[in-house]
Amino acid sequence: MSVPAEQRRREFESEALVHLDALYGLALRLSGGDEPRAEDLVQEAVLKAYRAWDRFEVGTNCRAWLMTILRNTFINEFRRRKARPTPVEFEQVAERPSSEALYEADPEGRIFDHIIDDQVIAAIDGLPDEFRIAVVLSDLEGLSYQEVAELMEIPVGTVKSRLFRARKRLQAQLYDYAVEMGYLR
């Protein structure tokens, strides 16, 4: 192994691997809580980043650069999977009558101080793929509608409607949890 190659690897390790937890978390949410898939995704993204390391400009945001690589890696893999028929489309799932139930029962949103984060994460993980990906990219990662649209190769209007339906679905589930917890009745 040549000295510059070894030096390059050490530099990459110290700059990039501090972001491993962030990469893993994003991979886990994008893949709906599938741990083995998330780990594969992180490894693939890190390898791509390492191979492209010479193109990374030191001093710019390394975390953002890595997250972009991971998002692209995920989306490419997602498209390959999508070539196969998808199981249940969200449209086929009966619209829940309680999409505004949470607001009506708890207009001040006190539930957000009481709900257990893991339950909400499980609800996000349980959203159908297209809806979950939009929520993760927009709500967790803060991407704009345009950025989500470009990444997912869908119109901005579709991003909007997916976010709307996914958020209402999450609220309906939060309502159910709140009732189960005895916090709302």
Next chain:
Amino acid sequence: MSESGTHPPDGSQSGGQELNCEESLARVYEYLDGELDTGEHDAVRLHLEKCRRCYPHFDFERLFLDYVHELGSEQEARPGLKDRVLEMLEAETR
């Protein structure tokens, strides 16, 4: 200020600047996500300043979005992952 002052829209709207409740609520996420152009954003804001019915609803949606955003996605990777990544980088460097 009357509770139903802007619901339904009355004739006092000037130049279609202001939206009614239904139109405002249809834009709640675009408004909170900062995705409306300036004109539409102002039209929704104008409605919210007057409407006691929509304002709490928007407030609730903002709390919800803030809550989800603060969940973030960072999650501790299992130690095995870092070891595998390090091995992979070493193999790639050879």
